[in-house]
Amino acid sequence: MFKRLVVLVAVVAVLALMGANIRTEAQAVTEINFYYPTAVGGPITQIIDEYAAAFNAANPDIKVNAVYAGGYDDIYKAVQTQISGGGTGPDVAVFLAVDLFSLIENDYIVPMTDFINSTADGEAIIADFFPAFLLNSVDENDVIWGIPFQRSTPVMYYNKDLFREVGLDPEVAPKTWDDMLEAAKLLTAADGSRWGLMIPSDGFPYWLFQGFAISNGKNLVEASPTEVFFNTPSTVEGLEFFAALSRTHKVMPEGVIKWGDTPTAFTAGQAAIIYHTTGSLTNILRNAAFDVGVGFLPQGKAGYGAPTGGGNLHILKTSAPEKQAAAWRWIQYLSSPEIQADWGAKTGYIAARQSAWELDPLKSLAAEKPQYAVARDQLEYAQKELATYQGLDIRQTFGKAVQAVITGEKDAKTALDEAQATADQILAPYR
Amino acid sequence: MSQLGILSRQAARSTTANVNQRLWRRMLPYLLVLPTFAFIFTFTLFPTLNAIVQSTIQPGNARIPSRYVGLQNYADLFNPSSIIGGDFLRILGNTALYIGVTVPISIVLAFGLALLLNRKLQALGFFRFAFFYPVLMPMIGAGSIFAFIFADQIGLANTVLRSLGGVGIKWVGDANWTLVSIMLVAVWKQTGFFMIMYLAGLQNLPQDVYEAADLDGATIWQKIRFITLPLLQGTTLFVLTTGIASAFQLVDQLYALGEGQPNQRSNLLLYFVFQKYNEPRNLGYVNAITVVILAFLLIFTVVNFVVWERRTYYEN
Numbered sequence: 112m113f114k115r116l117v118v119l120v121a122v123v124a125v126l127a128l129m130g131a132n133i134r135t136e137a138q139a140v141t142e143i144n145f146y147y148p149t150a151v152g153g154p155i156t157q158i159i160d161e162y163a164a165a166f167n168a169a170n171p172d173i174k175v176n177a178v179y180a181g182g183y184d185d186i187y188k189a190v191q192t193q194i195s196g197g198g199t200g201p202d203v204a205v206f207l208a209v210d211l212f213s214l215i216e217n218d219y220i221v222p223m224t225d226f227i228n229s230t231a232d233g234e235a236i237i238a239d240f241f242p243a244f245l246l247n248s249v250d251e252n253d254v255i256w257g258i259p260f261q262r263s264t265p266v267m268y269y270n271k272d273l274f275r276e277v278g279l280d281p282e283v284a285p286k287t288w289d290d291m292l293e294a295a296k297l298l299t300a301a302d303g304s305r306w307g308l309m310i311p312s313d314g315f316p317y318w319l320f321q322g323f324a325i326s327n328g329k330n331l332v333e334a335s336p337t338e339v340f341f342n343t344p345s346t347v348e349g350l351e352f353f354a355a356l357s358r359t360h361k362v363m364p365e366g367v368i369k370w371g372d373t374p375t376a377f378t379a380g381q382a383a384i385i386y387h388t389t390g391s392l393t394n395i396l397r398n399a400a401f402d403v404g405v406g407f408l409p410q411g412k413a414g415y416g417a418p419t420g421g422g423n424l425h426i427l428k429t430s431a432p433e434k435q436a437a438a439w440r441w442i443q444y445l446s447s448p449e450i451q452a453d454w455g456a457k458t459g460y461i462a463a464r465q466s467a468w469e470l471d472p473l474k475s476l477a478a479e480k481p482q483y484a485v486a487r488d489q490l491e492y493a494q495k496e497l498a499t500y501q502g503l504d505i506r507q508t509f510g511k512a513v514q515a516v517i518t519g520e521k522d523a524k525t526a527l528d529e530a531q532a533t534a535d536q537i538l539a540p541y542r
Numbered sequence: 543m544s545q546l547g548i549l550s551r552q553a554a555r556s557t558t559a560n561v562n563q564r565l566w567r568r569m570l571p572y573l574l575v576l577p578t579f580a581f582i583f584t585f586t587l588f589p590t591l592n593a594i595v596q597s598t599i600q601p602g603n604a605r606i607p608s609r610y611v612g613l614q615n616y617a618d619l620f621n622p623s624s625i626i627g628g629d630f631l632r633i634l635g636n637t638a639l640y641i642g643v644t645v646p647i648s649i650v651l652a653f654g655l656a657l658l659l660n661r662k663l664q665a666l667g668f669f670r671f672a673f674f675y676p677v678l679m680p681m682i683g684a685g686s687i688f689a690f691i692f693a694d695q696i697g698l699a700n701t702v703l704r705s706l707g708g709v710g711i712k713w714v715g716d717a718n719w720t721l722v723s724i725m726l727v728a729v730w731k732q733t734g735f736f737m738i739m740y741l742a743g744l745q746n747l748p749q750d751v752y753e754a755a756d757l758d759g760a761t762i763w764q765k766i767r768f769i770t771l772p773l774l775q776g777t778t779l780f781v782l783t784t785g786i787a788s789a790f791q792l793v794d795q796l797y798a799l800g801e802g803q804p805n806q807r808s809n810l811l812l813y814f815v816f817q818k819y820n821e822p823r824n825l826g827y828v829n830a831i832t833v834v835i836l837a838f839l840l841i842f843t844v845v846n847f848v849v850w851e852r853r854t855y856y857e858n
Contacts, residue, residue, distance in 0.1 A: 184820065191822060217822055218604035303709070306695075313715065313803050364694060367715035367804040376695045500605075503821040504625075514804035518717040533625050540606055 141173050141437040143430075146180040146189065146204040148422065155179075158457055166444050173437045183207045183422060194219060194429055202430040203438035205260055205422040208247035209498040209506065212336040215256060216500050216541075220425045223255045226439040236443070239464045243419050243493035251334050257423030258446050259463035261454070264419050264493055265319050266486050267291075267409065268377060268395060269384045271402035273298055273305075284406025288326075288352060291384065291409045295362035298383035307362035309382040310353070311370040316513040317497050317506050318420060319386050322408040323349035325416030330494045331509065337541045339499060339534045341509055342527040349411060350523040354516045366518055374398075388420060389486035393459040396480065405482040407489045415492035421460060461486050499534075500541045508533045590836060597829035601822060615830040626818075626827050633802075633809045636721060637789065640810060644728045645785040649778065651729070652736030657766070659737070660744045670741070674734040681731065685798025688727045689714070692799065714800045720808035724799055732788070736781045743777040744770070779850045786842060790835055811835055 145163070149155040156179045163177040178201065180186045186204055193200040194217075206214060214220045227233035237245070237255065244259040271281035277297040285291035295307025310319055317331065324331050328345030332338070340346070357363040374391050376382040378398040386408065387395075396403055408417045424442045426435050444450060448466040452473035455462030462473055468487065477484045499505045512530035515521040521529075597615055602608040618624040622631050659670050676684065691698040692713030700710035713723040747770070755765050771778075793813045796802055802809030802817065809817075815831050818824040 188820065195822070213821075216603045216605050303704075314801065364712065366712045366717065367800070369694070369715060372693055372695065379696060381695045501821060501823055504824070507817075508625075511805045518804050518807075520717065520805060536625060 139172065141433055143173065143175055143202040143434050143437045143441065145175050145177045145438075145441065146186050146201040147177065148181060148183045148186050148205060149179065155458065158454070162445065162450060166441060170440065173440065175441050180204075183210075187213075190219060190427070191217070194427075199429040200427050202434045203424060203426050203441060206257070206425055208257070208259075208262070208419070208421060208423050209496050209502055211247060211256055211423070211498050212250070212500045213502050214425060215250065219428060220256060221428050221435065223258060223426070223439075226426070226435075226442075227255065230439075230443070236446075239448070239466050240446075241461075241463060241465060241487075241490045243490045244461075244463050246495040247419060247498055248423055251336060257425045258442050260422060260424045260445055261458070261460045262419060262421040262423075262463050263388045263390045263460055264417050264486050264489060265322055265386050265408060266389050266392075266417075266489060267384060267386055267406045268374075268391075269294075269404040269406065270377070270380065270399075271404045273380070273383045273401070274404070281402065281404060284404055285384070285409050287410045292356070292360060292362065295356070295384060296360065299362045305380065306364055306376070306382045308356060308384045309363055309368055309373050309376055310356070310386040311368045311373045312513060312517055313367045313369050315506055315510050316367075317509045318418060320350070320353065320509075320513055321418035321494075321497060322386065322416060323353055323411060325418065325492075325494050326408060326413055327411030327416075328413040330416075330418075332495055332497050332499060334495075336499045337538050339497070339505060339509075339531070339538070341512070341531040341534060342524070345412065347523045347527055350513065350516055350527060352411075353513075354519075354523065357517060358519060367514055389461060390421075390459045392482060392486075396482065403482060405485040407485065407492070415489065417489055417493050418496040419490070419493050420496055455483075459483075461490070499538065501537050504537050505534050508537070593829045593832045593836075597826060597833050599826050601825045603822060606823075611826065615826045616834070619827065619830055619834065626824075629806050629809075629814070630831065632806050633811055633814050636807070636809060637811050640721065640725060640728070640792075641786055641789045644725050644732070644789065645782065648729050648733045648736055648785060649781055651733045652781070653740050653774075655733070655737045656740035656744055657770075660741055670738075674738055676731045676733075677735040677738070679731075681792075681794035682798060684727060684731055685795040688723070688795075689798045692723050715804065717804050717807045720800045720804070724795055724808060724810075727795055727799070728789075728792070732785060736785070739777050739781050740774065743774045747773055775850065779846065783843065783846060787839060790839060 147155075147159055159177050159179070163175045167174055180189055180201075183206065187206060187210060190200045190204065200219070227237060230236070240259055243264075244262050245255070248255050248257045248259060250256060267284060269284060274281040274294070279294055279297065285294045291308065297307070299305065299307035312319070321331055324343075324346045327349040329340055329343045331340055331346065333340070357365045370387075373382065373385050374387055374395055377385045377387075378395060378400075380401070392405065407415050410416075424445060426438045426442070430438065445454075446463065448462075448464045448470055451462040451464045451467035452470040454460060455467060456472040456476045462468060467473055468477065468484075473483075477487075497506055497509065508530050512521075512526040515526045516523050520526075598610060598612055600609050600611045600615070618626050619630045621627040655673055659666065659673070663669065694700065694710065694712055694715065697713070699713060704710055711719055714720050751769055751773075752765060755769060760768070789810075791812055792810050793816055796808070796810060796813040800808050802813055806814075811831065812835070815828050815835075818831075819828050
């Protein structure tokens with residue numbers, strides 16, 4: 112009896128599989144795998160699933176499998192493991208913008224040039240992206256390798272209620288480093304219950320520090336992926352100022368400040384001014400019981416300045432040509448103004464297309480909560496995020512130098528000279 | 543003639559049977575070991591050999607070819623002025639400090655707790671469970687709980703310290719405190735496990751030696767020092783070995799508490815391997831560090847057994 116049942120089930124299963132097979136062949140659906148990370152709060156997987164369902168419904172010849180694959184690191188590792196093991200990896204994926212040259216040097220991705228050229232309004236699409244976001248999409252020869260998708264930039268958040276309390280004008284964000292320092296001095300409580308300023312320095316401190324470097328005169332990196340500028344005098348000065356905030360002026364906690372603790376301390380009223388990603392805006396507005404001000408990162412000697420951040424869409428080299436073509440259509444969809452407007456409003460990422468800001472729901476959101484537009488306006492002053500060959504080691508080298516200085520282990524000049532020497536040594540084989 | 547034929551055929555058959563049987567008997571042990579060996583070969587021996595081979599290579603990529611560098615990766619690790627060496631030597635020191643502090647403290651605490659809990663006591667089961675409970679918790683869970691306890695502004699530890707009039711400590715993020723915080727969690731986590739081992743050992747000890755000691759008028763300290771401790775050497779050897787081995791394997795807690803920062807001051811070896819693995823061009827170093835860890839563990843285990851085995855009293 113039981114045996115017969117098993118046979119029956121097996122036969123049905125085989126028939127069902129054959130049926131499924133026949134059906135897919137009849138319609139010739141191209142299936143593509145899309146790996147994406149979550150790096151900010153919010154129901155990212157739900158939003159992406161909605162986009163995939165809408166895209167699949169509108170494009171019956173393509174089926175996008177959206178795979179939530181962990182954090183950025185996890186995706187990179189998954190791709191690295193699969194490809195180095197002879198496998199294929201996904202067809203299209205979101206990688207950190209700074210991983211561009213690692214992806215190129217390991218031969219994981221293909222340039223977008225052919226896809227853009229074969230698309231009717233290809234050049235117009237590219238021109239519609241904010242130029243600052245494209246800086247981390249291109250190599251030194253201006254070849255485009257990635258399309259901006261979930262992009263961000265650091266901004267300054269401040270507590271308007273506390274500004275009012277200590278007699279500062281809540282409608283004016285501190286404009287320069289000195290303004291910020293003076294405000295922070297007033298805002299720091301003598302009994303240690305409140306800090307005037309908190310700038311996170313764990314994880315990868317290079318990112319927020321790039322705001323100091325750029326606004327004081329020179330970015331840490333330029334177009335070339337084989338050269339970094341760690342020990343420029345203006346950058347040394349910037350790092351001295353950054354370290355002095357906690358060590359000399361005592362307006363910021365000493366030692367390494369945790370990225371994740373910072374918005375919590377801000378919304379709890381224990382930090383009056385913070386630097387954080389624009390991706391935290393939605394969360395901060397939701398949790399703060401006070402008026403939240405958002406401003407540009409304050410000016411150093413050279414004016415405003417900030418890096419960009421976040422992730423780009425890439426097509427994998429191991430993917431078959433017809434799948435790559437399907438992936439390109441999926442990328443066009445995700446980076447379309449309509450989706451970017453929706454995505455930006457739902458997540459707090461900066462919609463990467465300029466025309467997206469003319470569309471709802473983003474347009475009405477920016478009108479209702481002007482804080483959302485600050486990050487977009489700052490893009491005018493934004494420069495390239497620290498991306499080079501062997502980028503992980505380079506960014507870690509710089510991060511360690513920052514940490515050595517803020518913990519008092521080394522002075523800024525020594526630490527940055529050493530970091531520059533190390534970086535030169537790492538990059539020498541690529542020159 | 544026909545009878546002879548039958549006989550010789552029978553003889554032949556029995557010899558074949560004998561040969562088969564003998565072959566079977568000789569092969570049997572190997573066949574029995576085969577599944578285990580296949581498993582160990584696939585997941586231990588082969589990866590180890592592979593790591594040794596890979597550790598002599600500087601991997602390339604699409605732009606830079608791989609090349610054989612011999613022992614250069616090892617030389618770099620132990621050269622403080624090389625890029626990787628500065629970090630590696632600092633982290634090696636951290637690991638030594640971590641072992642030197644957490645293992646003895648955990649063992650002493652565990653032994654003391656085991657002595658306390660090895661007698662008639664109200665709510666004995668509760669206390670035993672309470673001290674053993676941390677062992678049951680996943681390491682990453684424990685790390686995350688402590689990440690909250692140690693949080694700078696809002697954490698439990700600093701809230702308590704401040705309410706007592708003290709100043710808050712930067713448990714995670716301060717160059718000097720981060721490793722201390724990690725060691726505190728480790729002691730809290732492994733003491734319960736060591737305690738259960740000692741408790742099991744204590745309950746198996748023969749009572750007659752203690753009776754004899756009582757007759758001789760030995761004090762409680764003398765009994766612990768000259769009877770309990772020597773009799774429990776097997777347990778001590780076991781917890782020492784597992785304690786040190788797990789120190790080399792620690793990853794989860796570092797992930798939750800500070801990720802080895804600032805400037806590698808709180809990093810430990812295996813987590814460093816995990817971090818460096820992200821950059822494909824570091825794979826030579828990653829394999830070299832793995833081989834170094836294996837070598838340390840091998841040397842330690844061999845020395846441990848040679849020194850202790852002879853002097854250890856095992857029950858049964």
